[in-house]
Amino acid sequence: xxxxxxxxxxxxxxxxxxxxxxxxxxxxxxxxxxxxxxxxxxxxxxxxxxxxxxxxxxxxxxxxxxxxxxxxxxxxxxxxxxxxxxxx
Numbered sequence: 001x002x003x004x005x006x007x008x009x010x011x012x013x014x015x016x017x018x019x020x021x022x023x024x025x026x027x028x029x030x031x032x033x034x035x036x037x038x039x040x041x042x043x044x045x046x047x048x049x050x051x052x053x054x055x056x057x058x059x060x061x062x063x064x065x066x067x068x069x070x071x072x073x074x075x076x077x078x079x080x081x082x083x084x085x086x087x088x
Contacts, residue, residue, distance in 0.1 A: 001051035004060045004081075006074070007043040014068045015043065018057045022048040047078055 005022045007015040007029060015037055019025040026045050032038040049060060060081060067073040 002054050002057035003048050003051055004057050004064065005048040006046045006064065006068075006078075007037070008046040009040050009043050011040070013040050014046070015040075016061055016064045016068055018054075018061050047074075049078075049081055 002018050002020060003022050004016070004018055005025060007017070007026060015029070017025065022045055026043060028034065029037045029043045030041050032041060037043065049057070052060070060077070063077055064074065067077065
C-alpha cells in the first residue's frame with residue numbers, strides 16, 4: 001500500500017510524491033537526501049492520502065502534479081480522495 005503526499009515550503013513551492021511512510025519522507029527531504037528538493041528546504045507535510053494500491057496512488061500523484069499550482073483544484077482532488085489531513 002502506498003500513500004500520496006504533498007510537501008510545501010516557505011515559498012509555497014509544492015512537491016508531490018508517493019511513499020509508504022510520509023513522516024519519514026518529510027525528514028529525508030529536509031535532510032537534503034533528494035537532489036531535486038534539497039535547495040528548497042525546509043519542507044512541511046501539507047497533505048497525505050489514505051493508503052491505497054500502487055496503481056491508484058500513481059494516478060492520484062499524476063493528477064496532483066498536474067494541478068499543484070492551482071490550490072482550488074488541489075482542494076477538490078484531495079477532498080474527493082477522502083483526505084485525512086487537509087491544510088490548504
